[in-house]
Amino acid sequence: MNNSDMVLSKTTQKFLGLSEFSSNQEIIKSVVSKYPGLRFHEIKKETKLANGTLQHHLGQMTKSNSLKAKYIDTIPRYYDYDLDTVNHIILLRLRQRTTSRIIKSLLKNECQTFSQLVKFSKKSPGTVSIYKNMLLKDNIIVGDTNSCTCSKGITQTIIKYRLVEPEKIRMLVEEYGKTTLRQSVDNLADIFLALK
Numbered sequence: 001m002n003n004s005d006m007v008l009s010k011t012t013q014k015f016l017g018l019s020e021f022s023s024n025q026e027i028i029k030s031v032v033s034k035y036p037g038l039r040f041h042e043i044k045k046e047t048k049l050a051n052g053t054l055q056h057h058l059g060q061m062t063k064s065n066s067l068k069a070k071y072i073d074t075i076p077r078y079y080d081y082d083l084d085t086v087n088h089i090i091l092l093r094l095r096q097r098t099t100s101r102i103i104k105s106l107l108k109n110e111c112q113t114f115s116q117l118v119k120f121s122k123k124s125p126g127t128v129s130i131y132k133n134m135l136l137k138d139n140i141i142v143g144d145t146n147s148c149t150c151s152k153g154i155t156q157t158i159i160k161y162r163l164v165e166p167e168k169i170r171m172l173v174e175e176y177g178k179t180t181l182r183q184s185v186d187n188l189a190d191i192f193l194a195l196k
Contacts, residue, residue, distance in 0.1 A: 111148040111160040
């Protein structure tokens, strides 16, 4: 074995449930299972595999239906093959800071008005509007004038936003939210979209 074959620390191997004799594909599969929706450079950072080695194995794994690559703006993100496609977009939105804050706000409260979402997310109304519209388009949230327990005292004609499938999202947050992978690159999306 050379250095690129096995460079994960023993702590990382234990965290991912791997032995020191795990293959590169087992390491990649374990990382992608733990952190669904990673991009190539994020998998490279976590696995410490060389570019060519990782590229080769990702190609083999997507051909053999071990992993699924979903392209967003020509950039592939990798998921377990068995993970429901609907969950891909939810997990992507949970990795973005502003959409994650909006989703968390709606998990804590049955519904929120736009101004409540702005306050909770600590972003400008323009930025929140962009991300709210993404979540509406993705069918993760819905807006209506129906009342809810969190809207007492709010005019009935004001639109309130709520999660379409709160229990499904809660399950995804509980399953994947315990892992703490840095999201700094995805958070750049907030900055670029706010400038548009």
